[in-house]
Amino acid sequence: EDQVTQSPEALRLQEGESSSLNCSYTVSGLRGLFWYRQDPGKGPEFLFTLYSAGEEKEKERLKATLTKKESFLHITAPKPEDSATYLCAVQDNNQGGKLIFGQGTELSVKP
Amino acid sequence: DTGVSQDPRHKITKRGQNVTFRCDPISEHNRLYWYRQTLGQGPEFLTYFQNEAQLEKSRLLSDRFSAERPKGSFSTLEIQRTEQGDSAMYLCASSPHLGEKLFFGSGTQLSVL
DSSP states (O other): OOEEEEEOSEEEEETTOOEEEEEEEEOSSEEEEEEEEEOTTSOOEEEEEEOSTTOEEEETTEEEEEOSSEEEEEEOSOOGGGOEEEEEEEEETTTTTOEEEOOOEEEEEEO | OOOOEEEOSEEEEOTTOOEEEEEEOOTTOOEEEEEEEOTTSOOEEEEEEETTEEEEEOTTOOTTEEEEOGGGSOEEEEEOSOOGGGOEEEEEEEESSTTSOOEEOOOEEEEEO
8 A cells, every 4th residue: 555654743943954854655656756835724735746766856945856765855944934834745656646645744944 | 727726715514414515626627636634634535536537436435425526627525414523624636637746726624513
């Protein structure tokens, strides 16, 4: 059964303090690994899709990387507006396009 | 492109009542997904449609839940005889093709008293 585990559950950073979020996954056949950002009371907002081990994608202060067992979301010099819950999800080749999500990492960046 | 629209945004109901939520996907997206999310957890898959056909339903979904997508456009999710454990955010998402990213709506927050 496909499974996604994210760590840590919560992360508190000072503004400018870089860190990484981890997403470990088990999937029979990976079609894609997705990162989303979710603000309180809103739906998830798409950030990145990674398709194969070794792939990297960047957007502003965020960089996502992928290996065969896990993905990292690196946050460089975060700002308070980066505070949100970050969700990782996998899409299985044999599961019709649905995403299986982890429980998320709640990031808080203090000025 | 107006995004995925969900209605209502909030619903408060008494235990035992029936509720219905509506989702309008992005125009021309033929895949539509329903998820449920409780506080501190990631979204949990409920069901999905390709056009008007319901192709998968989660084993976790009780018989009190039913979803439809008539004519392959908007979708409704109905919960019959609501229970307090049904309290959650119900999210709808759509995508244009298999393998593409999902676009989520803002959700319907259900509170069962």
